Amino acid sequence: MLPAYTLWGQKWKAVLLWKSDPLACSPVCRLPFCAELQAQAAVFQDRHSSYWRDLAQLLSLGATHASQLLVPLAFERMGNHASDQQLHGWIKDMERVKDMLHTKLTGWVQDLQFSSKQVEHYEMEEDKDRPGHVILRRPLLSERLLRYQPWSLSSDDDFSALCKERQPEASQMFSHADDLYAFLRVSWYNAADYIYSYYEDDFKIVDEEWQLEDRSHDTLSVNTDCVQLLVNALDHPTCPLEDLPLEAVKQREQCREQLWDDVVQRSPHTPVTSYLAYTQRINVNLCLLAWMAVNSYGICQDVPFSMIQCVHDARCYFDSPDDQSCLQSNATDAICSVSRAILLLKCRDFSAIRTSHNCTFASFGFGLFRSTNKMLYQKLTEETLNYKNSLNNATLKYKDFKIDSLKPLEISFILVNIIFRFSTAGVYMYLPQLRNLPGKIFLSYQVTCITQILCSEVVYRMAGVPDLPTAVLIDSALTLLSCIWLNSFCYHMYACVRHLRLPDQLLPAEVSQLFRREVLCVFIPWSIVCVAAVALEKTRKYYLIHSRIVVLAGISLSVAFNFVCLGLLGYMYLRTRCSMRQLKIVDNKKFASKKQCLFMSVKAIILSGIGILIRIGFHQAQGIAQFVYYMHLATMMQGPVLFVCFVCNGTTLPVLKNRILLWWNPTNIPAGLELCSAAERNLARRNNEQSPFSESSL
Numbered sequence: 001m002l003p004a005y006t007l008w009g010q011k012w013k014a015v016l017l018w019k020s021d022p023l024a025c026s027p028v029c030r031l032p033f034c035a036e037l038q039a040q041a042a043v044f045q046d047r048h049s050s051y052w053r054d055l056a057q058l059l060s061l062g063a064t065h066a067s068q069l070l071v072p073l074a075f076e077r078m079g080n081h082a083s084d085q086q087l088h089g090w091i092k093d094m095e096r097v098k099d100m101l102h103t104k105l106t107g108w109v110q111d112l113q114f115s116s117k118q119v120e121h122y123e124m125e126e127d128k129d130r131p132g133h134v135i136l137r138r139p140l141l142s143e144r145l146l147r148y149q150p151w152s153l154s155s156d157d158d159f160s161a162l163c164k165e166r167q168p169e170a171s172q173m174f175s176h177a178d179d180l181y182a183f184l185r186v187s188w189y190n191a192a193d194y195i196y197s198y199y200e201d202d203f204k205i206v207d208e209e210w211q212l213e214d215r216s217h218d219t220l221s222v223n224t225d226c227v228q229l230l231v232n233a234l235d236h237p238t239c240p241l242e243d244l245p246l247e248a249v250k251q252r253e254q255c256r257e258q259l260w261d262d263v264v265q266r267s268p269h270t271p272v273t274s275y276l277a278y279t280q281r282i283n284v285n286l287c288l289l290a291w292m293a294v295n296s297y298g299i300c301q302d303v304p305f306s307m308i309q310c311v312h313d314a315r316c317y318f319d320s321p322d323d324q325s326c327l328q329s330n331a332t333d334a335i336c337s338v339s340r341a342i343l344l345l346k347c348r349d350f351s352a353i354r355t356s357h358n359c360t361f362a363s364f365g366f367g368l369f370r371s372t373n374k375m376l377y378q379k380l381t382e383e384t385l386n387y388k389n390s391l392n393n394a395t396l397k398y399k400d401f402k403i404d405s406l407k408p409l410e411i412s413f414i415l416v417n418i419i420f421r422f423s424t425a426g427v428y429m430y431l432p433q434l435r436n437l438p439g440k441i442f443l444s445y446q447v448t449c450i451t452q453i454l455c456s457e458v459v460y461r462m463a464g465v466p467d468l469p470t471a472v473l474i475d476s477a478l479t480l481l482s483c484i485w486l487n488s489f490c491y492h493m494y495a496c497v498r499h500l501r502l503p504d505q506l507l508p509a510e511v512s513q514l515f516r517r518e519v520l521c522v523f524i525p526w527s528i529v530c531v532a533a534v535a536l537e538k539t540r541k542y543y544l545i546h547s548r549i550v551v552l553a554g555i556s557l558s559v560a561f562n563f564v565c566l567g568l569l570g571y572m573y574l575r576t577r578c579s580m581r582q583l584k585i586v587d588n589k590k591f592a593s594k595k596q597c598l599f600m601s602v603k604a605i606i607l608s609g610i611g612i613l614i615r616i617g618f619h620q621a622q623g624i625a626q627f628v629y630y631m632h633l634a635t636m637m638q639g640p641v642l643f644v645c646f647v648c649n650g651t652t653l654p655v656l657k658n659r660i661l662l663w664w665n666p667t668n669i670p671a672g673l674e675l676c677s678a679a680e681r682n683l684a685r686r687n688n689e690q691s692p693f694s695e696s697s698l
Contacts, residue, residue, distance in 0.1 A: 074172075230299065272616065424639070
C-alpha cells in the first residue's frame with residue numbers, strides 16, 4: 001500500500017502547482033468565458049482527468065495485489081499450526097474468501113475506470129453569481145455515485161456463524177477480509193473526495209438530478225418460484241465457503257433471468273383466478289424484492305456491483321422502457337444491477353444509506369482502523385440490526401405459499417370433497433325424480449367441479465402434469481364453466497316461476513331438447529372467453545395480465561347474472577305476497593321453517609357463485625400465505641355442503657331412503673310406491689282422510 005500512497009503524493013504535487021495560480025479573472029468577465037478563464041479551466045480539466053485516470057489505475061493495481069496478498073497475510077497473522085489436511089482445507093476456504101473480496105473490489109475498479117472517462121467530458125462555465133469563478137457540472141453518472149459503495153463486506157457478521165461448523169477459524173478469515181476491504185475503501189474515498197473539497201472555494205459543483213419519484217410502495221407481479229428461492233435463501237442461508245451444487249447455480253441464474261423478465265413486464269398486479277394461479281404469480285413490493293435479490297444471502301453474491309453501471313441500467317429501465325438495448329449488463333445480471341440502484345436511490349423506506357450520515361470518517365492508519373471503525377459504528381449497531389430484522393420479517397410472509405406435496409390434512413379434505421361430490425352426482429343420476437331439466441343442469445355443474453378438482457388437485461399436484469401455466473388455464477376455464485352452469489340453473493328457476501310451469505310437467509323428449517339447447521347456450525360464451533384467454537397468454541407472455549382479466553371479467557359477469565336472476569325471484573315472491581295481502585287472502589301456514597330458510601340461504605349463496613368471487617378476492621389480497629392456504633382448504637368442504645343442502649332435504653332424502661330400503665327388502669313397498677297411477681294415489685289419499693271422519697261420526 002505504501003507505493004500507492006507515494007504515487008498519490010507525487011500526483012498531488014502536480015495538482016497543487018495549479019492551485020498557486022487561482023482560477024479567477026477580472027470581475028467584468030461574463031459568459032462566454034474570457035480567454036484567461038477558459039485557459040485556466042482547460043488546464044484544470046486536463047489535470048483533473050489525468051488525476052482520475054491515475055487514481056483508477058492505482059486502485060486497479062491495489063485491488064489486484066490486495067486480493068492476491070490476502071491469503072499469505074492472513075496465514076502470517078493467524079499463525080496456523082494445523083495439520084496438512086486441515087491446512088489444505090483452510091487454504092481452500094481462504095481462497096473462497098479471497099474470491100468474495102475480489103468480487104467486491106471489481107466493482108470499485110469498474111466505477112473508477114468509468115469515472116476517469118467521464119471526467120474528460122464535464123461541462124464548465126462561469127458562475128453568474130460569482131464572476132471569475134467556475135461552475136463544474138457533473139452528470140448523473142459520475143464519481144459522486146461512488147459513495148454508495150458499501151463500507152464493509154458485511155460478511156463478518158453474516159457468514160461467520162454459518163461457517164463456524166465447517167471452518168472454526170471462519171470469523172478470523174472474514175475479519176481479515178473486512179479489515180483489508182475497509183482500509184482500501186476509506187483510503188480510496190479520502191483520496192477521491194479530497195480534490196473537490198480542496199477547490200470548493202474556487203468553483204461550485206452542480207450535479208444532475210435523477211427526476212424519479214420514490215418507489216418504496218410500488219408492487220410487482222413476479223414468478224413464485226423465484227420468490228420462494230429468495231425467501232429460502234434468507235430463511236436457511238448457506239455458508240459461502242461451501243461449493244454450491246451445479247443445479248443450484250443454474251437455478252440462481254434462471255431465477256435472475258426470470259425476475260428480470262418479470263421486472264421488464266412491469267405488471268403491478270396480475271389477477272388470481274384460482275389457488276394454482278396464486279402459486280404461479282405473487283405480488284411483491286419492488287423495493288423489498290430488490291433487497292431480497294442483492295442482500296448478502298441473495299442470488300447476486302457472485303455478481304460485481306459497479307454503482308455507475310447500476311444507475312445507468314436503472315436509468316435505462318425507467319427512462320427507456322421500450323428500449324432495453326441501452327443496458328450495460330447482460331440478461332442474467334440485469335436484475336442485480338437495477339435492483340441495487342433502485343434500492344439505494346429510489347427506495348426511501350428501504351435504504352440503509354441514511355444510517356451512515358451519522359458517522360464521519362477521517363484518515364487513519366491501518367493498525368488503528370479496526371478499533372476506530374467499531375467505535376464509529378457502535379451507536380448504529382442496534383439500529384442496523386433492527387433494520388435488517390424488519391426486512392427479514394417482511395419476507396417471511398411469502399414463506400411456504402406454494403405447497404409442492406399434498407400433506408395429510410390436504411389429502412383428507414380433497415378426498416372428502418371428491419367423495420361427497422360423487423355421491424351428490426350419483427344421487428341425481430339414480431333418482432328418476434331428479435332427472436328433470438334442473439337436475440341435469442345441476443349434474444353438469446357437479447361433473448365440471450369434479451373434473452376441476454381431479455385436474456388441479458390430483459393430476460397436477462401429484463403427477464406434475466401439465467405444466468403450471470397450462471394447469472392454471474384449465475383450472476380457470478373450469479371455474480368459469482361451473483359459473484355458467486349456475487347461470488343456466490338460475491335462469492331456469494326464474495323461467496319456471498315466471499311462466500308457472502314446474503320442471504316435472506315437462507315430457508322426457510321436451511326435457512332432452514331443452515337440455516341440448518342449454519348446453520349450446522353454455523358452451524358458446526365459455527368457448528369465446530377461453531379462446532380469447534388462451535390466445536392472449538400463448539401469443540405473448542406479456543399479455544398474461546390481459547388473459548387473467550378476461551377470465552376474471554367472465555366470472556364476474558356470470559356471478560352478476562346469477563344475482564339478477566335470484567333478485568328477480570325474490571322480487572316476484574315479495575310482489576305476490578303483497579298482492580295476496582291486498583286481496584285479504586290469509587294463510588296460517590308459514591313460508592318455511594327456520595331449518596328450511598337456512599337451507600335456502602345456503603343454496604342461494606352456492607347458486608349465486610358469490611363463494612367463488614369471495615375465494616378469488618381473498619387471493620387478490622395477497623396476504624399471509626398460510627391464510628390463503630387455509631382458505632383453499634375451506635373450499636374443499638363445498639362437496640359435503642352441497643350434499644347436505646341438495647340431497648339431505650325434505651323431498652330428496654325420503655325418496656332416496658325408500659329406494660335404498662327396497663334394496664334390502666324388496667317385498668316391503670312403502671306407501672304410494674305400489675300404486676300405478678296418479679288417480680289411484682289420489683283415491684288412496686282420499687280414503688285415508690275420510691276414514692278417521694267416519695269413525696268419529698259413528
